[in-house]
Amino acid sequence: MLPIYLCEDNPKQLKAYAQIIRNQLDFFEYDAQIKEAADNPAQILSSLKRAKEAGGLYILDIEFAHQKKNGLDLAVAVRALDVTAKIIFITTHSEMSFLTFERKVEPFDYILKDRGLERIKRQLEDDLRIILERRHEGEQSSNERFSYKVGNHWRHIPMHDLLFLETSPVPHRVILHGVNTNAEFIGTLAHIQAEYPQLFRCHKSFLINPDTLAAIDSKKRLAVFPGDLTCDVSHRKLSDLRQFFLD
């Protein structure tokens, strides 16, 4: 069951959102329930701490009158308690800092109050549908993505976008090569290999994703990836890799 939390300091709006969601849940008989509809962040957090649920849906306003915490702080706190939380912000345009929110809590969606109630309703309904559909499709998603920590944040890329990992010339650093990503983070290949056994260590300083491997150049002993990316394969691992690839 999908737990839903609402936080909005205007009681009228709070009631309206709750009604929209309830209607939707009843109509499609979704397996979801509004756990909490609060007008202050503290209530949401205490309720969340009690419930200890993961993967909930949080619909949050950003500015709360007479509150120290704002919606972003709340979202960060929620994210800390519930890593797989889906967060939707409902706010006015002037209160939005899209990029900041994106980087800090990776919200699922933003809904702008300025556009009118009809628009809010439609967007909420769409979001609800998408979240529940994805949820239905399976929980194994955490297994199918690669996570790494940059500074204070976890970043995730789908496994099928990961090409290979490489040790950086800078000590303790790993460079990630993805289809559309190039990132660095602090870590070691050995630890990553232990955590993601599906990756293949083809060289002292390369850990590759066999699923995205395009070809093997046996002569030059290179693993070739889409986008002309290549990495070295050590002599010892070449036959292993070929076996792996053919399977």
Next chain:
Amino acid sequence: MLISPFKLYAIDLAAILFYLSLQDWLSPLIGSENKKRRTYTWTIAGVCAFALVFSNLIGWLCFIGGTLIKAFKDRAREKIFFLYVLLFIDYILADDSSSDITLHLFHLQHTNTLVTYTWYVTGARILMLLSISLCFACIIRLFLNNSLFKLFAASENIRFSIYVGVSICLLILSMNTVVKFYGIQIAYFSMTIAVFFVIVLIAALSLTVYLKTRKKEQDLRLAIEQKEIYDHYMSDLEENYNLLRAFKHDYQNMLLSLELYIEENDLSGLKNYFTQLKQNSDLELTAIPDYYNALAAVANTSVKSILLVKITKAKDSGIAVTLEVEKNFSLSAYEYEVVRMLGILLDNAIEASRGAEHPAIHLALLAEPGSLEIAIHNSYNPDCPIDMRRLVERGYSTKAQHTGMGLYTVRKIVDSHPDMLLELEKKSFFMVTVTLLTESR
């Protein structure tokens, strides 16, 4: 009769005392009223007397050094120094000319050593020296009171030429000393070295002057640039203010018309008016750029100005820019590096988003416990794809003729600091993130 070393010592001491008193005699003329001067004079005399015991060269060096220190201790430093320089020239000229005259007077030869060191010769020489020095001193005293001379002395060029004169005199003096003690060959050799050093000195001086003027020029250019930016900023602020004022004015009008509709109980009219109003206010509210507010939250001035410069540049090329800054974003280190990287990355972003259908740049400076993050998202032209592999290689650029050293430089900066991380991502936007770890791992 030969002169004993003790008497030579006495002569040198007398000469030093004579010049010290000449200085004291002349210095009140140029307005110096330093009470400590007498103490200095006696100290110099004492030190010189002591130093002369070892060698008359050391004694005279003490004299020159002491005089220089005295000049620098004085309040009218420039003038006193100038006066001493004149006196120094006086001494050298008097010394050389008096010895020449003495040589001619007594028909002295190199072999004629017996005559060279007798009281007659020495007495005549000292007499010459004193009289010529005094003459010069009197001329200087006369000149110092002369307004024309004061005018001359105030001129930078004339002062400079006098300093050049004194350096030449110094060279002659040192040559004479070296010839006296070590012979002509060594003197020649040392003169070559001295000339070499003088040339080096002049080269160094002119280089310094050149660099100074160049720096001045650069500063000036920077100041002009900055002024332009601030002018821009001011006019933008003014424009915003006008917009806000107009909006306020409209707002009052709107309230009034709303009131009228309500009084007349015209609900359909009210609805109509309201939707119209909403559209208009949306338009007007988005016309006000909001990045000034964010800019004010940046604590580091250098970061603020690079952002202002680049945002202005982006705006001028028709790119929509948003800036988000968290309140506690403040760099305690790497200010230079961050400014450099911001400059490069924003230039890249501007260049790339120009080709896009909807040119836009989103910029965020985030503060986290333990790290600072700089995120730049820009739109790009999907028709000229960005090759991720080549992006961090040297010299790669989507700009055909450009050098494309930018991202490479950023990569190099990041690589050389273990607490910086760089991420690139290409989605519907092109995204660059630089993370600065502020806590040790």
